[in-house]
Amino acid sequence: MARTVKVAITGAAGQIGYAILPRLASGEVFGHDVRVSLHLLEITPALKALEGVVMELDDCAFPLLDDIVITDQADVAFDGINWGLLIGSKPRGPGMERGDLIKENGPIFVGQGQAMAKAAEDVRVLVVGNPANTNCLIALSHAHAAGVPRDRFHAMTRLDQNRAQAQLAQKAGVKVAEVTNMAIWGNHSATQYPDAENARIGGRPVPDVIGHMAWLREEFIQVVQQRGAAVIDARGLSSAASAANAALDHVVSVESATPEGDWFSSGVYSDGSYGIEEGLMYSVPVRSDGQGSWEVVQGLELSDFAREKIKATEDELKEERSVIADLLA
Ligand code: NAD
Ligand code: LMR
Numbered sequence: 001m002a003r004t005v006k007v008a009i010t011g012a013a014g015q016i017g018y019a020i021l022p023r024l025a026s027g028e029v030f031g032h033d034v035r036v037s038l039h040l041l042e043i044t045p046a047l048k049a050l051e052g053v054v055m056e057l058d059d060c061a062f063p064l065l066d067d068i069v070i071t072d073q074a075d076v077a078f079d080g081i082n083w084g085l086l087i088g089s090k091p092r093g094p095g096m097e098r099g100d101l102i103k104e105n106g107p108i109f110v111g112q113g114q115a116m117a118k119a120a121e122d123v124r125v126l127v128v129g130n131p132a133n134t135n136c137l138i139a140l141s142h143a144h145a146a147g148v149p150r151d152r153f154h155a156m157t158r159l160d161q162n163r164a165q166a167q168l169a170q171k172a173g174v175k176v177a178e179v180t181n182m183a184i185w186g187n188h189s190a191t192q193y194p195d196a197e198n199a200r201i202g203g204r205p206v207p208d209v210i211g212h213m214a215w216l217r218e219e220f221i222q223v224v225q226q227r228g229a230a231v232i233d234a235r236g237l238s239s240a241a242s243a244a245n246a247a248l249d250h251v252v253s254v255e256s257a258t259p260e261g262d263w264f265s266s267g268v269y270s271d272g273s274y275g276i277e278e279g280l281m282y283s284v285p286v287r288s289d290g291q292g293s294w295e296v297v298q299g300l301e302l303s304d305f306a307r308e309k310i311k312a313t314e315d316e317l318k319e320e321r322s323v324i325a326d327l328l329a
Pocket of ligand 1: 010011012015016017041043046088089091127130131132156157159160188238243
């Protein structure tokens with residue numbers, strides 16, 4: 001065995017936790033020659049349920065599962081980890097927007113950002129808990145104040161990317177693997193802009209293949225923006241299997257070199273690229289070198305329509321940031 005990867009999962013007894021843990025332990029994410037150590041964080045009342053989940057992990061007899069730590073202390077959970085998947089937080093219910101959760105969930109990410117800086121040396125963090133971009137900004141601000149580089153923090157928009165790719169594949173009648181270069185711009189919210197104009201199907205621009213601009217600019221965007229709410233309406237619970245899957249896709253994309261010419265979407269600390277204000281966790285197309293570094297894809301052409309959408313979601317993120325200004329370091 002080459003190495004052991006330590007992964008912290010917060011909210012491990014929750015829905016997404018239940019869907020993500022067996023897949024992390026199976027070897028499918030880090031490779032079949034890499035051991036995995038799982039550090040599971042929960043609030044104290046959920047520790048008993050978490051013990052049940054751990055029993056099930058034991059019963060899977062995963063050969064690569066090195067050890068499991070369960071705790072209600074963030075600094076114990078984050079001790080020496082390579083990845084932190086920050087999922088633990090309240091999900092929205094029917095009729096709510098994700099931003100409505102900010103006052104309740106935001107404070108969780110203050111202590112976790114601080115604990116991350118103290119306990120973990122060379123860590124990558126993915127924030128899944130909603131509202132993911134702004135929660136991520138809170139955690140980043142505290143970790144960065146204690147010396148953690150900002151580029152270690154990502155807010156999850158991979159589920160939106162996957163949803164957009166699936167919609168385009170269905171519309172074009174192609175396999176989803178044919179759809180590449182899918183950029184999600186902005187917030188993981190109903191203002192996000194899934195960018196069909198720069199996406200490709202079989203290497204060709206999506207507008208050339210689908211040729212139905214009204215659909216691309218209206219129904220497609222709305223379906224992706226509202227997909228989380230549609231799942232909640234249908235299931236009575238927010239997405240979990242697809243969210244867990246997207247988080248794992250994100251980890252794999254960061255850990256591997258991005259295929260030539262392609263990109264993936266992630267909410268990262270904005271650096272002024274594309275005129276977006278600095279200091280927001282804003283989803284953009286990024287490429288990874290597979291060695292721990294990533295960069296924003298530069299130079300994409302944006303129509304006036306796209307620029308308007310990109311601005312609207314930026315404005316929403318600015319508004320969210322102002323609501324939690326007192327939680328930032
Ligand atoms: P859930 O209610 O099933 O599980 C959440 C778990 O988090 C619970 O077990 C709870 O005890 C735990 N928790 C709460 N506060 C915690 C804390 N301070 N530390 C550790 N654990 C804590 O919810 P879920 O369906 O697993 O969703 C979790 C979050 O992920 C929600 O905020 C949801 O909106 C979000 N989500 C985001 C995306 C995305 O694409 N970014 C997708 C799906 C869900
Ligand atoms: C999703 O997109 O499915 C999640 O963010 C859950 C939600 O509240 O929509």
